[in-house]
Amino acid sequence: MSTLYSDLALADPLKRAVADMGYEHMTPIQAQAIPVVLSGQDVMGAAQTGTGKTAAFSLPLLHRLLKHENASTSPARHPVRALVLLPTRELADQVAQQVKLYAKYTQLRSAVVFGGIDMKPQTAELKKGVEVLVATPGRLLDHIEAKNAVLNQVEYVVLDEADRMLDIGFLPDLQRILSYLPKQRTTLLFSATFSPEIKRLASSYLQDPITIEVARPNETASTVEQVFYGVHEDDKRRALKQIVRQRGITQAFVFVNSKLGCARLARSLEREGLRCTALHGDKSQDERLKALAAFKAGEVDLLVCTDVAARGLDIKDVPAVFNYDVPFNAEDYVHRIGRTGRAGASGLAVSFAGGGNDARLVADIEKLIKKKIELQPLEMDDERPRGRMNDGRRRWREDGETGDARDALDAPRSNQGSSEGYRAPRPQRTTHASRDPFFDKPYEASDRGEEKPAWEASAKAPAPRQPGSTNIRSKRKVAALFKAAETQQN
DNA sequence: AAAAAAC
Numbered sequence: 001m002s003t004l005y006s007d008l009a010l011a012d013p014l015k016r017a018v019a020d021m022g023y024e025h026m027t028p029i030q031a032q033a034i035p036v037v038l039s040g041q042d043v044m045g046a047a048q049t050g051t052g053k054t055a056a057f058s059l060p061l062l063h064r065l066l067k068h069e070n071a072s073t074s075p076a077r078h079p080v081r082a083l084v085l086l087p088t089r090e091l092a093d094q095v096a097q098q099v100k101l102y103a104k105y106t107q108l109r110s111a112v113v114f115g116g117i118d119m120k121p122q123t124a125e126l127k128k129g130v131e132v133l134v135a136t137p138g139r140l141l142d143h144i145e146a147k148n149a150v151l152n153q154v155e156y157v158v159l160d161e162a163d164r165m166l167d168i169g170f171l172p173d174l175q176r177i178l179s180y181l182p183k184q185r186t187t188l189l190f191s192a193t194f195s196p197e198i199k200r201l202a203s204s205y206l207q208d209p210i211t212i213e214v215a216r217p218n219e220t221a222s223t224v225e226q227v228f229y230g231v232h233e234d235d236k237r238r239a240l241k242q243i244v245r246q247r248g249i250t251q252a253f254v255f256v257n258s259k260l261g262c263a264r265l266a267r268s269l270e271r272e273g274l275r276c277t278a279l280h281g282d283k284s285q286d287e288r289l290k291a292l293a294a295f296k297a298g299e300v301d302l303l304v305c306t307d308v309a310a311r312g313l314d315i316k317d318v319p320a321v322f323n324y325d326v327p328f329n330a331e332d333y334v335h336r337i338g339r340t341g342r343a344g345a346s347g348l349a350v351s352f353a354g355g356g357n358d359a360r361l362v363a364d365i366e367k368l369i370k371k372k373i374e375l376q377p378l379e380m381d382d383e384r385p386r387g388r389m390n391d392g393r394r395r396w397r398e399d400g401e402t403g404d405a406r407d408a409l410d411a412p413r414s415n416q417g418s419s420e421g422y423r424a425p426r427p428q429r430t431t432h433a434s435r436d437p438f439f440d441k442p443y444e445a446s447d448r449g450e451e452k453p454a455w456e457a458s459a460k461a462p463a464p465r466q467p468g469s470t471n472i473r474s475k476r477k478v479a480a481l482f483k484a485a486e487t488q489q490n
Numbered sequence: 491a492a493a494a495a496a497c
Binding site: 087088089114115116119136137138139140141142164167169170173257258259280281306307308310327328329332357 | 495
């Protein structure tokens with residue numbers, strides 16, 4: 001079977017766009033999925049991201065939109081004919097940009113809507129009419145309810161990161177959205193991981209689906225070296241810096257399980273002079289996009305993030321991923337380490353297992369990825385005594401580190417984003433005394449009768465959520481909800 | 491347990 005794009009029965013404008021991007025050969029997921037989508041069948045696709053999944057569904061989908069005019073609407077109108085749903089805003093943004101590129105030589109219009117930013121520009125664009133709409137669930141529902149988006153002409157729905165979209169937190173919103181769509185439609189589901197429940201639930205949304213499995217589901221890329229270290233909670237930050245230095249890591253995602261932990265770690269590393277930035281869901285959308293852009297542009301070396309960044313983000317040539325915390329779900333491990341080793345490149349995934357439940361979580365990962373995990377001790381190159389004083393302050397702090405292959409990681413934060421791309425020489429290390437004595441201690445504004453610092457206020461701000469079904473957590477209720485969802489749909 | 495997604 002040919003894998004050449006030029007041999008494919010794709011509309012000319014699409015072929016030109018593909019050629020512009022320098023693609024000649026299809027990736028395996030593309031070679032398998034494109035013909036199936038062109039034929040109009042439902043698809044359940046298991047494929048690692050970074051393998052060209054977005055092109056795999058958008059190209060054939062655009063082709064069908066071009067070839068099959070929607071008879072029920074006049075050519076002057078532009079009803080939404082294809083809807084692509086994603087679980088995070090950054091991902092929606094990324095996919096929308098790709099769709100725009102593929103569609104650039106066609107008359108088809110596309111738009112993206114997600115929360116955290118002004119609704120008005122999105123509304124204006126929707127009112128002009130778009131054929132392809134990329135969205136996150138919450139904001140889309142807002143637009144539907146405001147009658148900005150009419151979805152009764154939708155012919156194609158894509159659920160990317162489908163297992164997340166069908167997860168308990170998203171399911172109610174997703175079901176409401178699907179209830180606005182025509183029953184007669186093509187549905188495409190893609191994910192790198194499928195748990196058995198999700199797979200069963202997913203199949204209830206599909207009609208005679210073709211299953212495409214390029215990688216075995218839940219499989220981790222063979223090009224990614226996976227290392228697990230047993231590291232005490234107090235040593236994790238030092239361990240992170242040591243490994244970055246020893247292995248000469250130029251850029252990495254650093255995954256942390258909580259938003260607050262994420263904000264704190266980023267702040268600590270920043271104070272130590274590392275070029276890093278935090279990305280988590282309690283930052284403003286503007287800050288989120290800026291953080292991601294800075295990382296993409298290489299202005300920061302470490303992106304300290306929550307699982308908001310675990311899925312789908314396609315950033316070229318990131319050599320490493322750290323699991324500073326072992327993820328709560330084994331599936332998230334697969335997604336997290338999928339941020340490196342993309343498009344056939346090699347990558348490194350380093351995970352720190354601390355105390356608590358970590359051993360069990362590691363065992364879960366082992367079971368899911370079907371690979372033996374050896375937990376290694378980490379030889380620390382600095383064995384000065386450590387611990388906390390009774391008042392909670394650190395007895396000492398790591399400084400005066402000598403060896404440092406990497407000026408980049410030692411450049412002061414203030415240089416970050418300098419438009420000349422200038423990197424100052426490594427600064428003199430500051431002394432302990434000049435640092436905040438409450439460095440490692442949870443900062444309580446009441447301690448000092450001050451306002452909370454902005455970083456912490458934002459990290460702590462509770463997400464405003466309507467009390468509702470999305471917070472249902474009991475096992476029984478979750479099971480009931482899944483059951484109901486399965487029997488209701490189609 | 492946590493995160494994500496709407497004003």
